[in-house]
Amino acid sequence: MPWMTIKGNLGFADAATVIDPWVISEREAVSAAIVDCTKVPALFGEDNRGNVAWGLDIQTNWQIESGRQGPRTSGRVDEFAWFAGINYHLTAVPYIAAMKSNLLPPAEFLPPKSNSADKFPTVYEQIDSETAEIWTEYFETIKHLQNNSTYTTLNNVQRLMWDVHNITVSKALKTFEPELQLLNVRERQFANGFGHSVEVLAMFNLNTGYSTIYSLNQMFPHRVLRLLDLPPLIFGMSIAQNTMISLYMAIDQMVQLNVWTDFVETLRDAMAIGSCAVKLQKTFTNYLSSPKGNLITLLTTTLLTC
Numbered sequence: 001m002p003w004m005t006i007k008g009n010l011g012f013a014d015a016a017t018v019i020d021p022w023v024i025s026e027r028e029a030v031s032a033a034i035v036d037c038t039k040v041p042a043l044f045g046e047d048n049r050g051n052v053a054w055g056l057d058i059q060t061n062w063q064i065e066s067g068r069q070g071p072r073t074s075g076r077v078d079e080f081a082w083f084a085g086i087n088y089h090l091t092a093v094p095y096i097a098a099m100k101s102n103l104l105p106p107a108e109f110l111p112p113k114s115n116s117a118d119k120f121p122t123v124y125e126q127i128d129s130e131t132a133e134i135w136t137e138y139f140e141t142i143k144h145l146q147n148n149s150t151y152t153t154l155n156n157v158q159r160l161m162w163d164v165h166n167i168t169v170s171k172a173l174k175t176f177e178p179e180l181q182l183l184n185v186r187e188r189q190f191a192n193g194f195g196h197s198v199e200v201l202a203m204f205n206l207n208t209g210y211s212t213i214y215s216l217n218q219m220f221p222h223r224v225l226r227l228l229d230l231p232p233l234i235f236g237m238s239i240a241q242n243t244m245i246s247l248y249m250a251i252d253q254m255v256q257l258n259v260w261t262d263f264v265e266t267l268r269d270a271m272a273i274g275s276c277a278v279k280l281q282k283t284f285t286n287y288l289s290s291p292k293g294n295l296i297t298l299l300t301t302t303l304l305t306c
Contacts, residue, residue: 017107021092021120022077024064027084031060031091037103038142042149043157044209050154052161055208056090062217063087067224079115082183082191085176088120089168093127097135100124101143119175128171134164155205162202169198186225193248196255199264200295203271204284219244219291243291250296267299276306 021027035053044050063069063083070078077084098104109122121127127135138160144151173195180188206212219240231246232239254260270276283302287295 017105018110019092019095019107020110021088022079022110022112024069024072024075024077027069027077027087027091028060028064030095031057033104034091034094034098037098038139040142040145040149043145043154049210051210052154052158052208054210055161055165055213056094058210058213058217060087060091062220066220066222079112080179080182082176082179085115085119085179086169086172086195089131089172089175090165093121093131093168094135094139094164096121096124096127097132098139100136101139103139103143131164131168131171134167138164158207159205161208162205166198166202169195184225184227186227186229189249189252190221190225190245191248192255193251196251196260197248200267200299203264203268204281206288216288221245240291243293247291247295250294254296263296263300266303270303270306273306276303279305 019026019030021030035048035051035057038051038053039048040051041048044052064072064077068083069081069087070076070084092109095104095107096109099106111117111122112120118126124132141152141157141160145157180192183191219238221234221237221241221244225234225245229245231237231242231249234242234245237245251260254263267280271280279302280299283298284295287293287298
């Protein structure tokens with residue numbers, strides 16, 4: 001696993017550790033460190049594959065490998081890449097919060113060289129207060145679990161991870177709206193839908209352990225979309241990838257038409273009704289196991305039966 005630049009070649013645990021999150025290998029290492037420091041064998045398994053933080057790590061690697069954080073060959077993260085900006089708040093920010101909870105050793109984060117530094121917190125005090133509070137709650141929960149694995153359930157930890165993920169992304173979406181506009185129209189539609197989909201994934205408390213997220217990521221496009229890419233007929237993409245791209249583009253269209261928030265609220269109200277929640281969860285699970293059609297349409301159809 002790659003590690004960080006060290007001032008004076010002192011070693012990772014030293015207070016002089018300097019992390020440059022704009023170097024691809026160091027961004028990857030930051031993401032991996034969050035998984036490593038949150039091990040709870042009794043809850044996540046001895047191999048740690050059940051750790052709900054795998055979602056952050058696998059997503060980071062997919063974004064890098066697919067070129068969404070800039071060309072991997074350059075060795076550096078593009079400071080103006082939309083995915084890189086959102087991802088900073090799901091790698092560097094939680095790392096800083098984990099330091100605050102003493103789950104990771106002290107380190108200094110370097111700011112971007114070109115983009116606005118105030119978009120990228122480098123110390124705990126710079127993190128949005130609500131975001132900082134919920135990340136701290138998450139890591140303090142992990143610390144309690146490491147001392148007493150019966151402190152809470154895996155289901156509750158997963159819900160807390162989705163709460164913190166949802167809050168982080170919703171705030172980051174507003175911060176990086178200018179970067180979103182830099183993308184070509186197809187990639188922009190995909191990215192915007194991708195960002196807003198977190199609201200639905202959180203509602204269904206999707207498991208973010210290694211196996212589930214690894215399988216899900218096989219359905220994501222392995223390259224940046226081009227202007228002429230239109231699902232379901234994108235050349236070189238699998239049926240599942242075309243289906244997933246269609247879903248995110250449909251979500252983007254709902255956002256543009258100002259109906260996405262109403263849909264999410266209706267879905268949330270229905271999920272509060274036991275019998276309806278069971279039906280919706282089944283629809284969601286069936287879709288992920290074999291993506292066919294449009295998830296939004298399938299969920300809407302299910303809502304009509306509630």
